[in-house]
Amino acid sequence: xxxxxxxxxxxxxxxxxxxxxxxxxxxxALGRCAPPSMQGNTRRTGVMTDVHRRFLQLLMTxxxxxxxxxxxxxxxxxxxxxxxxxxEKLEDFINTINSVLESLYIEIKKGxxxxxxxxxxALVNLATTSVxxxxxxxxxxxxxxxxxxxxLIIDSDTGFASSTNILNLVDQLKGKKMxxxxxxxxxQKFVQNKWLIEKEGEFTxxxxxxxxxxxxxxxxxxxxxxxxxxxxxxxxxxxxxETCGIRMHxxxxxxxxxxxxxxxxxxxxxxxxxxxxxxxxxxKERETGMSRSxxxxxxxxxx
Amino acid sequence: MADENGSLxxxxxxxxxxxxxxxxxxxxxxxxxxxxxxxxxxxxxxxVAAASDTESDTSSDDLSCGKADIDPSLxxxxxEEKCRSIRKQYRQLIYTVQQNRDDIVNTASDSLTEALEExxxxxxxxxxxxxxxxxxxxxxxxxxxxxxxxxHLNSDMNFFNQVAFCDFLFIFVGLNWMEDDERDPLNNxxxxxxxxxxxxxxxxxTSCISQAETxxxxxGSFKPESAARKPRRNHRRKVQKMEENGVMPTKxxxxxxxxxxxxxxxxxxxxxxxxxxxxxxxxxTPVSYFEFVIDPNSFxxxxxxxxxxxxxxxxxxxxIRLDQDRLPILEPININLAGEGNDPSFHSRKQGVISLSLxxxxxxxxxxxxxxAMITNSY
Numbered sequence: 001x002x003x004x005x006x007x008x009x010x011x012x013x014x015x016x017x018x019x020x021x022x023x024x025x026x027x028x029a030l031g032r033c034a035p036p037s038m039q040g041n042t043r044r045t046g047v048m049t050d051v052h053r054r055f056l057q058l059l060m061t062x063x064x065x066x067x068x069x070x071x072x073x074x075x076x077x078x079x080x081x082x083x084x085x086x087x088e089k090l091e092d093f094i095n096t097i098n099s100v101l102e103s104l105y106i107e108i109k110k111g112x113x114x115x116x117x118x119x120x121x122a123l124v125n126l127a128t129t130s131v132x133x134x135x136x137x138x139x140x141x142x143x144x145x146x147x148x149x150x151x152l153i154i155d156s157d158t159g160f161a162s163s164t165n166i167l168n169l170v171d172q173l174k175g176k177k178m179x180x181x182x183x184x185x186x187x188q189k190f191v192q193n194k195w196l197i198e199k200e201g202e203f204t205x206x207x208x209x210x211x212x213x214x215x216x217x218x219x220x221x222x223x224x225x226x227x228x229x230x231x232x233x234x235x236x237x238x239x240x241x242e243t244c245g246i247r248m249h250x251x252x253x254x255x256x257x258x259x260x261x262x263x264x265x266x267x268x269x270x271x272x273x274x275x276x277x278x279x280x281x282x283x284k285e286r287e288t289g290m291s292r293s294x295x296x297x298x299x300x301x302x303x
Numbered sequence: 304m305a306d307e308n309g310s311l312x313x314x315x316x317x318x319x320x321x322x323x324x325x326x327x328x329x330x331x332x333x334x335x336x337x338x339x340x341x342x343x344x345x346x347x348x349x350x351v352a353a354a355s356d357t358e359s360d361t362s363s364d365d366l367s368c369g370k371a372d373i374d375p376s377l378x379x380x381x382x383e384e385k386c387r388s389i390r391k392q393y394r395q396l397i398y399t400v401q402q403n404r405d406d407i408v409n410t411a412s413d414s415l416t417e418a419l420e421e422x423x424x425x426x427x428x429x430x431x432x433x434x435x436x437x438x439x440x441x442x443x444x445x446x447x448x449x450x451x452x453x454x455h456l457n458s459d460m461n462f463f464n465q466v467a468f469c470d471f472l473f474i475f476v477g478l479n480w481m482e483d484d485e486r487d488p489l490n491n492x493x494x495x496x497x498x499x500x501x502x503x504x505x506x507x508x509t510s511c512i513s514q515a516e517t518x519x520x521x522x523g524s525f526k527p528e529s530a531a532r533k534p535r536r537n538h539r540r541k542v543q544k545m546e547e548n549g550v551m552p553t554k555x556x557x558x559x560x561x562x563x564x565x566x567x568x569x570x571x572x573x574x575x576x577x578x579x580x581x582x583x584x585x586x587x588t589p590v591s592y593f594e595f596v597i598d599p600n601s602f603x604x605x606x607x608x609x610x611x612x613x614x615x616x617x618x619x620x621x622x623i624r625l626d627q628d629r630l631p632i633l634e635p636i637n638i639n640l641a642g643e644g645n646d647p648s649f650h651s652r653k654q655g656v657i658s659l660s661l662x663x664x665x666x667x668x669x670x671x672x673x674x675x676a677m678i679t680n681s682y
Contacts, residue, residue, distance in 0.1 A: 057515050057516065060515075060516055060517075060518055060519075061516040063519055106518070123518070124520065124522065125518070125520035125521075125522050125523045126522070126523075127523060128522070128523040128525070129523065132520065132522075132523030132524060133523065133524060133526065135518075135524075136520075136521075136523075136524030137519055138521075138524065143521075143524055143525060146521065147525060193519065195521055209521065212520065212521055212522045213521065213522055215522075216522055216525070
């Protein structure tokens with residue numbers, strides 16, 4: 001046979017091949033340094049080890065984690081199993097896990113919180129199967145409550161739905177009749193499980209819910225869905241231009257207007273009336289040592 | 304009955320052939336044979352009768368009708384062969400069970416049950432006491448084995464006392480007050496107690512059982528919804544006023560009654576501001592007290608105004624005194640002048656009580672011709 005040609009490796013199900021040639025490893029084998037353009041493109045999927053499995057189980061317990069916690073978790077998993085191995089790059093680490101989870105329609109997705117711009121990682125379910133319909137944590141009426149709350153959040157201007165409005169819809173729920181007091185508990189359960197965020201009596205979607213329900217929202221509410229002008233992804237909270245109506249995520253606004261002193265709308269060039277937030281800097285976060293739970297958002301909600 | 308006829312015919316035919324084959328049988332032999340035939344017939348008849356009788360007996364047992372008198376056919380000669388075979392089978396059964404005694408007692412097999420069922424079948428054919436005695440002997444043996452099997456079970460249970468365990472469990476969870484109840488304690492268990500019970504047990508149990516968390520998700524749990532959504536109105540509003548959303552609160556919170564204190568302070572300050580504005584606008588003109596506090600449209604507002612003004616006077620921002628017409632007037636007190644020559648008057652404060660009835664209020668409104676309130680509303 002000839003020399004192994006570079007190809008992107010494919011894994012099926014839980015198969016663990018003993019050796020996966022990837023293009024950059026082939027280049028290094030040939031004794032040359034790989035061209036920089038190639039290094040970024042190939043998805044290096046390594047072997048799934050116990051380190052990966054422990055990480056996956058821990059992420060499954062939390063559901064969603066911030067990037068700093070994720071890195072710490074990765075180091076912890078390495079320490080538990082294999083002290084001497086070099087800690088793999090986070091992106092490759094997660095790609096390895098994702099390639100194994102592909103056949104189960106589960107994925108670790110990376111996203112950004114809408115109010116702070118923090119990067120988060122969430123384990124999400126991608127498909128509706130007969131198993132997923134049965135294996136839910138919530139009862140039918142609780143799921144219907146979430147769906148109604150989701151609809152209100154999508155339809156609202158600010159991305160927030162007031163609790164009174166949600167509770168007023170409790171009578172129309174499918175399934176067992178739910179009292180208003182129970183509905184309040186269910187909403188708190190959603191907040192605890194990180195599906196909703198509550199702020200001053202109003203609810204909006206947590207980053208985890210946005211990552212998981214992205215496809216569902218686009219399919220079910222195609223006319224009401226709002227899209228960020230810059231990153232083109234789903235928008236729940238954000239700032240909007242008053243003349244032309246385009247919307248942008250707060251972290252996107254921060255990045256776009258980072259260096260300009262007079263922000264102008266990218267679409268209509270009108271003066272941008274809202275306060276431009278700061279770009280999220282993980283180094284600064286670590287220095288000040290503020291944890292996420294203690295910090296209260298300093299910016300006022302803008303639409 | 305058909306069988307009987309058939310057998311009779313056979314007997315008859317057999318007899319005839321026998322008679323034909325042996326021609327030179329002496330008449331006595333033939334007679335004997337005849338008697339044998341008769342006996343055979345008789346035996347068959349009796350057997351059939353006995354069978355039918357036992358059948359009727361068992362049927363009478365099932366129907367439990369009181370047929371207490373014994374059928375006389377039972378007391379007659381029974382077929383010895385049959386009885387012997389029944390006895391033989393019983394003895395065999397007893398022997399088998401005795402041989403396999405250890406097996407039956409120690410293993411969890413159904414062999415004892417099967418033996419009992421076999422004995423049941425045998426007993427159906429029993430008509431004499433001799434066989435019945437054997438049957439009872441087998442039953443005694445079977446019940447002995449059964450008792451041993453039960454004892455085997457109990458010997459394990461002695462080490463685990465269920466009642467004591469339940470008591471300990473309740474104490475662990477903190478529900479030991481329930482032991483005093485004579486009624487079943489689970490009846491008056493409401494949801495919260497049951498929930499806290501399981502939560503406490505779960506905390507202990509999860510530390511012993513290592514278990515990985517399951518996968519929690521939301522997408523995929525919805526059943527496909529019919530896309531019957533009305534088209535969303537275009538909500539693009541250039542200017543969004545908060546007042547347009549209405550006065551409905553976004554979150555229902557408990558009424559904060561202690562906030563009333565703040566409200567009083569705010570009101571007093573507001574009225575003080577109004578008073579000072581007036582004094583700035585018209586310097587050196589004290590305002591008539593009644594004209595200031597009275598609200599011609601609302602008596603309750605008037606009383607409130609008097610209340611707030613009294614605070615202002617108490618705090619020393621204004622002064623009330625009688626003018627030349629002996630009507631009360633409000634005068635401003637400059638804070639700067641407070642330290643100069645006003646100390647004696649400052650210390651000798653007088654207290655007064657103003658009483659105002661509805662009629663008085665109306666009279667004052669008419670007398671002073673007050674058309675509108677000086678203290679305007681903030682809302």
